[in-house]
Amino acid sequence: MTNALYIGIGPIIAVTLGVVVLLMVEVTLHPATRVWRLISFGSLISGFILAIVQWADAANNPQPIFSHMLMHDGFSAFGSIVLIIVAALGLLVAWPLVENDRARGAELVALVLLTTIGLMLLVSAANLMMVFLGLEVASISLYVIAGFIRKGARSNEAAVKYFLLGSFASAVFLYGVALVYAGTGTLEITAIAGPQFAGLTQTPVLLVGIGLIVVGLGFKVSAAPFHMWAPDVYQGSASGVTGFMNAGAKIAGFAALARILVVSFDAQRGDWGPALAVVAALSMVVGTVLAITQTDLKRMLAYSSVAHAGFIMTALVGGGAGIDALWFYVVTYAFQVVGAFGVVAAISGVASDESALKQYVGLGRRSPFLAGVLSLMMLAMAGIPLTAGFAGKFGVFRAALEAGYTWLVVLALVASAVGLYFYLRVIVRVYIDQETAEQPRVVITDGMRFALTTVAVLTVAFGVNPAPLLTVVSNALPF
């Protein structure tokens, strides 16, 4: 079928055209900002529709396209759908930041779309070189997004740190790819597991290569011990874009990790499974313990995202059986992150790098809507029943238990229990603590309100009835 070629690349082309048209229209016509909105959301919506078409088509005939560079399957289509939704929500939250900067606002929109393109390539890649290219398209755009507030010392610092550690991670990942190539003689994800390479499953070069790939992607999803950049970058970047940066990197990073490990290196699961379990355990412990001591909400959320990277990784230790649990967790967590950082953007201002917890005292009276959304996100992240966070945690823990990692599940339960402390502390600040000084009134835009309502509804809906999403993700397997 030649049609698969066009259907498979459709979502990526749609968003790419959005970027090109947006930038060209901006420099030639200097239109009003609502034209930017028209173009960017137009391209995202058409990308979304094309991704749905891809989903429907891939169910019948999944196949590699573009000489085994991209995969046309449910995994890619589902990843693209989720990434486009997250990008749209992220843009809605970041929109005041875009409108306040007439000169460079269009560039920020274009960078968000470019990041989305990179992440979609990362999810759809069927070739390790393509994974690297997608990773770099996304990472390089994210470095610039992190440094978008040029006048802010913290934004600059965040960009430099993100750039140096991110490039380091990319180089490590790439060296892993090179070693896998040297060990197997191919870069195709599906071919590596093929029968012609059955003889060299355990060669040292190949194992080191797999290890370096895990380290490189571990950096990108901020798993401990490769998490050092995350708190600084997420605190230093403009609040309006942090949620997207975090959620997008998590979705695509874990999707790529899952596809590579499960499809290419299933034969070596005995080697990478325990290593992944150790990384997951370390992430949970480090993230939870360090989050307790934070006084800044963004920093706390960054450490909590390290802990969540550990929880998500728990789904992978058992190999392919945990991929639907991983998808469910990572999708619902992405919505929670966008929601939580969206509230931060509304309270502290989209361009700020400051979000001290004491700014949130008495929020329950000042803005019941924002307080409600923030509390819901905190409860979901803590994994309280009837929120999506509980269903997600349940799924990943079951996957790890079935794989025989009881110690990891026990540790994860302890970490979740400790995590309750700092998530509930935020709710206490919001509803119970008394205001010491008059705080400014909170104004939020309609777009932000829409985005926050959407994530709140989805978080509750998937928590009360996770079955529909579970059915969908069980069709989004990479094999």
Add this chain to the structure above:
Amino acid sequence: MVRRPILRNLELGAATAIFVYCHAADGPNQEHCFRVTEYFQDYITVFAYLAFGVILALLLLSVASLIRPSRPTPAKAMSYESGIDPVGGGWSQTHIRYYVFALLFLIFDVEAVFIFPWAIRLEQLGWFGLWEMLVFIAILLLGLVYAIRKGVLKWE
């Protein structure tokens, strides 16, 4: 008249010797000879061109020095800087604003790396290959247009 060209290069001499030796009617060790000579054959071409270039330059300059009048003045002895009076030493600092030009040059320069392999295989790739490359270059040009319209190349 030029007497012997500058052929004192040892490598060239050795290569020529091996070449002649191996291409004699019955070289003693044909297989070994073939590998060495093929390797050096490429260099012989290079050195031949080099020698030709040097000879040509020397020839033209010596002919010119014979027929042109010679009246040196201080202005003529000055180092040439595109018609502008030379200012300061050779180690002066460059303005930081040039870095944008350097960055733009770097990115467009490296994109050219994709064009060389394409150019070699163009005949096999046919029209499809041509259109592909035109699309690629068009996207690059859009980037350049964006940079120009953003005023990156303007010196304020």
Add this chain to the structure above:
Amino acid sequence: MIVTPVWYMMLAAALFVIGAGGLLLRRNALIMFMSIELMLNAVNLTFVAAARQLGDINGQVSVFFVMVVAAAEVVVGLAIMVAVFRRRASASIDELAELRG
């Protein structure tokens, strides 16, 4: 003595370790930057050596992509650093310590 592609891979491994060490130990942002380039070029050497040994063209093609990506990274990285140097006259990474905890 015959030089095989494996030698080049060992050299590449050494270069990669030198680059990684430089990145982790040095404190000047530009030197750290150069270390990253060293790591990427070590990867290139690995690709070429492996492609030579396997008799496969894919490794050599990959090098082109890595080179272009590295150039894009350089451009963005230098621009970020120039933005930082405009605010402070030092390239030392230790002075970028406003975000901690």
